[in-house]
Amino acid sequence: MSQTSPSVSLRYCLTLDESQDGFALATFGKKQITRFITPLVSVAIIAWGFYLGFNQVGRYYVALGAFFLILQLLMRYWFLPMMFKRQFVKYQLGKSEQGIELFQDYAEIYANGTKQTFNYRDVQNFAIGKLTYMLELKNRTVVIVPKRAFMQPADQTLFENTFKK
Incomplete structure (x- = not known):
């Protein structure tokens, strides 16, 4: 028997800071280590250049690594x-x-006057940021939910426990 009233119901408008936090979670990955992989590769190229010798071909590797690092x-x-x-x-x-809105077996998202329903098993990634939560569905839809939208700590705990794997 399905539930007729939602367990958690939230309505919100995102601020710029919350949107940037959610965007960072969606693009840079949910783990902090993934944010540092490309800069570490650039530093490794610089180190390789110094290993080869700065007076010879190594200076090109140092310049290339520095260029990549500055660009990143x-x-x-x-x-x-x-x-x-x-x-x-x-x-x-x-x-x-x-x-x-979270129901027993599914959730509904509202945006721009439209409603989309998804099952909890359709959530591919769930990440917790400083200001927001980020849900990425299997159909590549990204949902950003600000932490300030939760009026009660119990609702926030239920939300986190629903999407943690």
């Missing part, structure tokens, strides 16, 4: 946040109400 830093900390903020303001994403 610019992309991660300047370009992507700037572009994200620009798109957020341009399309007024923070002004649209969103929501999620």
